[in-house]
Amino acid sequence: MKKTTALQAILLLLQLLCFGVSSQSDSLTATMDGEERQFLYSAIQGFVGKWWNGSNLYPEPCGWTPIQGVFCDLFDNGMWYVTSIKIGPIFDNSLKCSKNAAFSPNLFKLKNLKRLSLVDCFHQPTYFPSMEWSELSSTLKTLEFRSNKGLVGDIPPVLGQILSLQSLVLTENSLTGEIPWELGNLVSLKRLSLSSNQLSGPLPISLGANLSELLIMDISSNSLSGPLPSSLGRLSSLLKLDLSNNFFSGDLLPELCSLKNLTLLDLGNNGLTGGLQPCLQVMIFLQDMVFSDNPLGGSMKELDWKKLEKLVHLDLSNTTLVGEIPDSITELKKLRFLALDNNRLCGSVSPKLATMPSLSSLYLHGNNLSGELEFSVGFYKRMGRRFASWRNPNLCYRFPAVNSAGEEGPAGVEKCINGEDCSQTENSTTSLEISKGSDYMSPGFLWALLVEQGVILSVLSSLRTFQKKAIRKKILFKAFINHGRAGRRKGKRNHGRAKT
Ligand SMILES: *[C@@H]1O[C@H](CO)[C@@H](O)[C@H](O)[C@H]1NC(C)=O
Ligand SMILES: *[C@@H]1O[C@H](CO)[C@@H](O)[C@H](O)[C@H]1NC(C)=O
Ligand SMILES: *[C@@H]1O[C@H](CO)[C@@H](O)[C@H](O)[C@H]1NC(C)=O
Ligand SMILES: *[C@@H]1O[C@H](CO)[C@@H](O)[C@H](O)[C@H]1NC(C)=O
Numbered sequence: 001m002k003k004t005t006a007l008q009a010i011l012l013l014l015q016l017l018c019f020g021v022s023s024q025s026d027s028l029t030a031t032m033d034g035e036e037r038q039f040l041y042s043a044i045q046g047f048v049g050k051w052w053n054g055s056n057l058y059p060e061p062c063g064w065t066p067i068q069g070v071f072c073d074l075f076d077n078g079m080w081y082v083t084s085i086k087i088g089p090i091f092d093n094s095l096k097c098s099k100n101a102a103f104s105p106n107l108f109k110l111k112n113l114k115r116l117s118l119v120d121c122f123h124q125p126t127y128f129p130s131m132e133w134s135e136l137s138s139t140l141k142t143l144e145f146r147s148n149k150g151l152v153g154d155i156p157p158v159l160g161q162i163l164s165l166q167s168l169v170l171t172e173n174s175l176t177g178e179i180p181w182e183l184g185n186l187v188s189l190k191r192l193s194l195s196s197n198q199l200s201g202p203l204p205i206s207l208g209a210n211l212s213e214l215l216i217m218d219i220s221s222n223s224l225s226g227p228l229p230s231s232l233g234r235l236s237s238l239l240k241l242d243l244s245n246n247f248f249s250g251d252l253l254p255e256l257c258s259l260k261n262l263t264l265l266d267l268g269n270n271g272l273t274g275g276l277q278p279c280l281q282v283m284i285f286l287q288d289m290v291f292s293d294n295p296l297g298g299s300m301k302e303l304d305w306k307k308l309e310k311l312v313h314l315d316l317s318n319t320t321l322v323g324e325i326p327d328s329i330t331e332l333k334k335l336r337f338l339a340l341d342n343n344r345l346c347g348s349v350s351p352k353l354a355t356m357p358s359l360s361s362l363y364l365h366g367n368n369l370s371g372e373l374e375f376s377v378g379f380y381k382r383m384g385r386r387f388a389s390w391r392n393p394n395l396c397y398r399f400p401a402v403n404s405a406g407e408e409g410p411a412g413v414e415k416c417i418n419g420e421d422c423s424q425t426e427n428s429t430t431s432l433e434i435s436k437g438s439d440y441m442s443p444g445f446l447w448a449l450l451v452e453q454g455v456i457l458s459v460l461s462s463l464r465t466f467q468k469k470a471i472r473k474k475i476l477f478k479a480f481i482n483h484g485r486a487g488r489r490k491g492k493r494n495h496g497r498a499k500t
């Protein structure tokens, strides 16, 4: 089937004008079906307002008076048809929606529409149209409604009839209700993003059953609950799975480990339990692994971390982990971000962490790590605020004698007392007082700390926590820049990295 885009037609026209080549060309004589033209005007008027008179402004919308955001293809019958509509502040001159934007029924009569994208369009409450989608069931490939605060109601089950759909992106709207089971019929789907809505209920089992071509699934920042269905393991092509910021519960399933090609796995801020599954180490392409803020439990030594050699971002913060930090983690050459804070980790901190070539953020605070921090002054300088180890009552630091005067130690960590092993200073009053926070500090004690370390611990502590969340957010943002992660958390559970 031969099709030519509008751009190609214009180029051809220019070619003819410039070089005087005379030839008969479809695209010069082609026209647009009269009905199709009226449907287009009416559909766009629905979005941008009654003032917009298409027939006056754009007599040939697929020809010499193109409408911003509207694209046409030339079909075999020598006619132009509208194949793509993008409305919203995408480019400076894009059409923008009016206050009373609405879906015109004529939109669904554009029978060759492949792509529909509405960004920041609906501000007044507007229901997701529920009936007409079946008319586009064999043509529509991309449906994107993004940042429409006014788009309310349920995701209509009839969307499950658009069997041609490859990309369904409904992020940052105000959609409610459950995810329809019928979306599991969209067997051509490569991207499914429903993030940052108020969807509730379970993740339908059907999504795992038949979507074997899915590459990206992002359902983050909703209110979904219940266990993760084991059918998720059948999404064998999946590259990115983000279910963070929901209320999922139950154990991490071994079935997840079938997702061998994942590069991003973010299950952060849910209620997941069951510990780190040893089989996770088969995900050898994984770059981002985020389990933070789950009562996961278990120990890090379940995994042979060096197998996950592509890891860049590992966040196990606040996951009730116990045990020691395994040495194998220091073999991750690409790891830039390592957050193990706010767990119950014990044992010593390996000096090998400082030799990891890419490591630029290391958070160990709020654990029960003990012994001496054997990092150099240079390490603390390089890491700056991206290193934190406070609230480990049995941890201490000691600089080599050459680094005498004025060097600042790691915040919130005591200097090792000469000749004494830190692990035996559990009854040290100062250490215990630090672990309880500033409420327990006498003014005299606080002053002594200020003089010794030149920092205000409690203020710094909160600042650094905040900054860490910001960094984490930034990195995730990068990972998602290609599929439009909304990232922001809304509503009742607005805490943690959502704040940035
Ligand atoms: C657009 O303007 C033409 C004449 O200028 C008028 O006939 C037509 O009804 C208008 N269409 C709409 C939809 O307002
Ligand atoms: C998967 O597809 C088959 C047909 O190919 C269909 O019968 C079945 O209902 C689908 N399963 C789900 C869970 O959607
Ligand atoms: C996983 O990735 C490899 C190569 O990167 C590819 O050959 C394979 O087909 C992928 N597996 C699936 C199930 O898509
Ligand atoms: C730790 O995670 C739990 C969920 O497991 C969450 O409720 C809590 O707010 C988190 N704590 C912090 C400090 O983020």
Ligand SMILES: *[C@@H]1O[C@H](CO)[C@@H](O)[C@H](O)[C@H]1NC(C)=O
Pocket (backbone or CB within 6 Å): 344, 346, 347, 368, 370, 394, 423
């Ligand atoms: C912290 O670790 C020490 C051993 O270094 C142990 O005696 C103590 O019970 C631990 N404390 C907690 C709260 O787990």
Ligand SMILES: *[C@@H]1O[C@H](CO)[C@@H](O)[C@H](O)[C@H]1NC(C)=O
Pocket (backbone or CB within 6 Å): 424, 425, 427, 428
């Ligand atoms: C506290 O530690 C000191 C050694 O630093 C030791 O002499 C003393 O007995 C310990 N006190 C208690 C209550 O364990």
